[in-house]
Amino acid sequence: xxxxxxxxxxxxxxxxxxxxxxxxxxxxxxxxxxxxxxxxxxxxxxxxxxxxxxxxxxxxxxxxxxxxxxxxxxxxxxxxxxxxxxxxxxxxxxxxxxxxxxxxxxxxxxxxxxxxxxxxxxxxxxxxxxxxxxxxxxxxxxxxxxxxxxxxxxxxxxxxxxxxxxxxxxxxxxxxxxxxxxxxxxxxxxxxxxxxxxxxxxxxxxxxxxxxxxxxxxxxxxxxxxxxxxxxxxxxxxxxxxxxxxxxxxxxxxxxxxxxxxxxxxxxxxxxxxxxxxx
Amino acid sequence: xxxxxxxxxxxxxxxxxxxxxxxxxxxxxxxxxxxxxxxxxxxxxxxxxxxxxxxxxxxxxxxxxxxxxxxxxxxxxxxxxxxxxxxxxxxxxxxxxxxxxxxxxxxxxxxxxxxxxxxxxxxxxxxxxxxxxxxxxxxxxxxxxxxxxxxxxxxxxxxxxxxxxxxxxxxxxxxxxxxxxxxxxxxxxxxxxxxxxxxxxxxxxxxxxxxxxxxxxxxxxxxxxxxxxxxxxxxxxxxxxxxxxxxxxxxxxxxxx
Numbered sequence: 328x329x330x331x332x333x334x335x336x337x338x339x340x341x342x343x344x345x346x347x348x349x350x351x352x353x354x355x356x357x358x359x360x361x362x363x364x365x366x367x368x369x370x371x372x373x374x375x376x377x378x379x380x381x382x383x384x385x386x387x388x389x390x391x392x393x394x395x396x397x398x399x400x401x402x403x404x405x406x407x408x409x410x411x412x413x414x415x416x417x418x419x420x421x422x423x424x425x426x427x428x429x430x431x432x433x434x435x436x437x438x439x440x441x442x443x444x445x446x447x448x449x450x451x452x453x454x455x456x457x458x459x460x461x462x463x464x465x466x467x468x469x470x471x472x473x474x475x476x477x478x479x480x481x482x483x484x485x486x487x488x489x490x491x492x493x494x495x496x497x498x499x500x501x502x503x504x505x506x507x508x509x510x511x512x513x514x515x516x517x518x519x520x521x522x523x524x525x526x527x528x529x530x531x532x533x534x535x536x537x538x539x540x541x542x543x544x545x546x547x548x549x550x551x552x553x554x555x556x557x558x559x560x561x562x563x564x565x566x567x568x569x570x571x572x573x574x575x576x577x578x579x580x581x582x583x584x585x586x587x588x589x590x591x592x593x594x595x596x597x598x599x600x601x602x603x604x605x606x
Numbered sequence: 607x608x609x610x611x612x613x614x615x616x617x618x619x620x621x622x623x624x625x626x627x628x629x630x631x632x633x634x635x636x637x638x639x640x641x642x643x644x645x646x647x648x649x650x651x652x653x654x655x656x657x658x659x660x661x662x663x664x665x666x667x668x669x670x671x672x673x674x675x676x677x678x679x680x681x682x683x684x685x686x687x688x689x690x691x692x693x694x695x696x697x698x699x700x701x702x703x704x705x706x707x708x709x710x711x712x713x714x715x716x717x718x719x720x721x722x723x724x725x726x727x728x729x730x731x732x733x734x735x736x737x738x739x740x741x742x743x744x745x746x747x748x749x750x751x752x753x754x755x756x757x758x759x760x761x762x763x764x765x766x767x768x769x770x771x772x773x774x775x776x777x778x779x780x781x782x783x784x785x786x787x788x789x790x791x792x793x794x795x796x797x798x799x800x801x802x803x804x805x806x807x808x809x810x811x812x813x814x815x816x817x818x819x820x821x822x823x824x825x826x827x828x829x830x831x832x833x834x835x836x837x838x839x840x841x842x843x844x845x846x847x848x849x850x851x852x853x854x855x856x857x858x859x860x861x862x863x
Contacts, residue, residue: 376667377671378673380675380677436631443734443857451646538665539822540659551730
């Protein structure tokens with residue numbers, strides 16, 4: 328075989344990873360949008376057990392400025408004019424007072440009861456799907472084999488090198504592309520070990536029934552309003568992950584990435600004798 | 607990335623996004639789909655009931671935790687003539703009716719309710735909208751009142767009929783507030799008909815003369831201006847059939863989450 332690089336398809340994602348990934352896409356998208364619907368019923372955040380209505384640390388509302396309605400967002404002592412996005416949004420002439428705009432919520436119109444129906448249904452989907460993924464990931468070895476960084480990967484030199492190449496949007500090629508790099512591994516672990524479970528735990532702590540059942544957990548988060556705030560921040564972290572994840576999917580080979588998450592096969596360029604199937 | 611490709615991706619993203627939004631809204635108005643979503647409410651209730659001790663108490667706080675800005679919600683001042691009449695005489699002619707599937711129907715004056723076995727608790731009130739306030743409540747234990755009236759064996763739910771019309775536009779007679787709970791919550795030790803809030807007589811905006819406290823559920827279950835407590839075998843035939851003013855309007859009957 329010549330030394331000329333050849334494209335081969337390697338098996339990247341197992342069936343369980345692919346199915347749970349797309350179910351998670353569905354559940355998380357709808358949880359985010361129904362969550363914003365619920366948030367809009369009282370678009371303010373507090374710390375502690377109870378609300379301090381005169382002093383939320385985040386709020387979105389409509390105010391009149393020189394006779395004109397404006398959407399105002401406050402974060403701590405800072406105030407931002409967010410007309411059209413937060414607090415006061417909608418088509419010109421049909422604007423309404425709402426925290427997040429219609430395109431970010433499900434349903435698009437204001438309906439807290441419906442938002443809660445969507446939220447709790449897809450929370451069950453999300454939790455059951457997550458349990459399947461976790462059980463399979465731990466027992467089947469996916470977490471240990473594909474997600475835990477190796478000792479070599481965790482060397483500061485390697486981490487710095489990965490950060491530098493990521494910043495230049497250079498991605499591993501050839502043999503190095505067979506496995507996740509250290510930034511990928513740590514990011515995925517952060518999401519599946521920290522952020523996603525945190526959503527479930529802080530979500531449960533907003534349930535008065537659950538709080539009577541497991542009184543200790545809500546204390547861990549500093550009270551129900553703190554749990555609600557952490558739920559919101561953790562969801563924001565997930566949105567940030569999704570934005571970066573999608574951007575990197577696009578720039579590191581859109582079709583190759585999408586194919587690998589649908590069929591499981593991922594194309595890499597290699598030279599010499601290789602394992603894998605020619606396309 | 608070339609400009610063409612970028613434009614193409616943006617257009618594809620926008621198209622997918624608007625299809626997604628339109629699809630969600632269509633599903634949100636489809637009765638079959640919303641029926642499927644509502645199945646989760648039953649799972650949640652059964653899961654919580656399965657892991658929760660029937661008598662597990664909601665957290666109780668100290669006097670220092672009491673909110674100075676406890677937010678009233680729903681009706682703030684009923685305009686119903688019968689309520690205004692009772693309010694005008696400081697509830698002298700008020701009678702709490704306990705009837706339905708009971709052996710001995712009751713009609714108790716406020717003095718009699720205050721003389722009944724009571725409980726005082728400082729608890730957190732969690733509104734379905736997301737906010738919380740902490741208040742101190744004193745009231746008659748619902749379990750003691752129900753025992754005095756003696757439930758018939760076929761009673762399964764306790765319904766709270768209120769004095770306030772929250773939705774005057776309802777033409778089907780379902781504009782008056784009401785709520786219902788099952789016997790597990792009705793016999794929970796923290797379930798009381800409160801006549802005091804923060805050591806003072808319960809104010810009108812918080813439900814005078816009596817409001818329900820059912821501490822392991824969200825605020826809309828805590829019916830204000832309670833006039834009548836009715837034991838029933840089924841929630842059919844009340845209001846629009848969902849067991850409460852807000853459940854009739856798409857909210858969950860089980861509000862433990």
